[in-house]
Amino acid sequence: MEDEVDRLVAAWRRERPDLDVEPLEVLSRVSRLARHLDRARRTAFAEHGLEPWEFDVLTALRRAGSPYQLSPGQLLTQTLVTSGTMTNRIDRLTGKGLVKRLPDPDDRRGVLVRLTDDGRDRADQALAGLLAHERELLAQLTSGQQTELAALLRQLVAPFDNIPG
Amino acid sequence: MEDEVDRLVAAWRRERPDLDVEPLEVLSRVSRLARHLDRARRTAFAEHGLEPWEFDVLTALRRAGSPYQLSPGQLLTQTLVTSGTMTNRIDRLTGKGLVKRLPDPDDRRGVLVRLTDDGRDRADQALAGLLAHERELLAQLTSGQQTELAALLRQLVAPFDNIPG
DNA sequence: TCGAGATATCTTGATGTCGAGATACCTGCG
DNA sequence: CGCAGGTATCTCGACATCAAGATATCTCGA
Known part of the structure; x- marks a missing residue:
């Protein structure tokens, strides 16, 4: 093809x-x-009333595990956006009641962004939907091919992820 | 890794x-x-004074071969952007003297976007630079692995490219 | 203890993209 | 021939992103 x-x-x-x-x-x-x-x-x-960028932020927090909180800086490295963008995203997610800002008790410059209960539910639902959808796309490949593809891609991405750039 | x-x-x-x-x-x-x-x-x-979006449009025209012209609609399908975006891009490239709009002689609704000589040179230079850069990134993989990776990716992209979606 | 430099986040202004709608033109059926 | 539906491009307003700079705070050596 x-x-x-x-x-x-x-x-x-x-x-x-x-x-x-x-x-x-x-x-x-x-x-x-x-x-x-x-x-x-x-x-x-x-279908879940979320934008892709909202999903990115909410799931980063969800993955962090209870109590579902990260600093804006940690969110930056996971989502590959700039700090200005992240500030804006957190503002809007706060407005929708999906996250809230808390002062970092250990660093007065810092902030912690925490998922609300509603935010966590939305993240879980959207993830399940995404995986179902992605599985369909990958049906083009055998399980072995998927593993191989993942390994090859890892070799290309790793330098970016490990050497700060 | x-x-x-x-x-x-x-x-x-x-x-x-x-x-x-x-x-x-x-x-x-x-x-x-x-x-x-x-x-x-x-x-x-x-290094070549171009933005990525400029490169995308200029090289699509360059690839078309002499006389280096395509309709905005053809440019849409190649660059995966919306029509409003393409109009804007053509406007700006015209302002920089890299392309020019010509009326389509066969369809009075239509327009043809043609590369200027300067636009063609810039596209050629930037392409050479890009390839050099990409070759470095791919040095992580053997030639055989690159071929294999390309084949696996093709299987995933082909449905998008062939079934209009 | 003090100050220089590093760090964390936010602010601001410019810009590119999208999506929906508008306009002009083409095509083919009746 | 005339009209309905399709097509090609452009217009416009909303919005997300980026880059650079501002501010506040921390860290660590002298």
Whole structure:
């Protein structure tokens, strides 16, 4: 089965036969797939009344375990957004009653963001919905292929995640 | 080598041992890697005075081959953005002298967007820079692994690219 | 103890994107 | 021929994001 990147690569080979465009076979597919996933997720979360960015923040807190709280800084590293964006997100989630800000008892510069009961329920529901949806997409691959794909992707992501950049 | 998704998955298994979170091993890595790639690309293109979105549009036209022109609609399907966004992009690229709008001789509703000579040169330069940069990232994998990764990703993207969604 | 530099968060202004609707034009059926 | 429905592009308002800078606080060596 051909995809848009096959067409893209073929076009480059025709227009710029002097270049080695092999890297695009992997990385353009990653970018395009991510774009498609974003759209699919937006649809999936809409059933639960959540935006993708809300899901990202709520689930980061949910994963932290009881009492479901993290600093804005910890949320930054998990969600790959800037601090200004996170401040804005926390403001809006607070307005919707899904999280609340608490002063950090150990650092007066700091703040802790804690999930409310309602926020935790919404996160749990949306996660279940997301997993169901993602399982369908992955039905294209055997279980073994999924494992292999995950391993290859890990090798590419690891440098970014471990060397701060 | 561990990555952020390993930690994420471990956290879910601890907090929600009742759920099968296997799909995240693949799809969360795709999303996070794409996010990192976006940032890296922004840096790479800055050397050529281009934004990532400018690169996307210019190279779509460049790939089309002489006379380097496409309709806004064709550009939409290649770049996965909405029509309002594309209108805006074409406006700005026109302002920078990198593309120009021409009336479509066969359809008076239509427009053709054509690359200027300057636009073509900028696209070519930026592409070379991007490929050099991407080759470094992929040095983590053997040539065989890259081929395999590309094939697995193709299976996931193809349904999106071929069944309109 | 004091001060320099690091750190945590928030503020601000600019900008790009989306989504829905508007407009103009095309196509094909009756 | 005329009209209904489809298509191509643009307009507009709302909104999320980013980058850079501001503020408050912490840390640690002299």
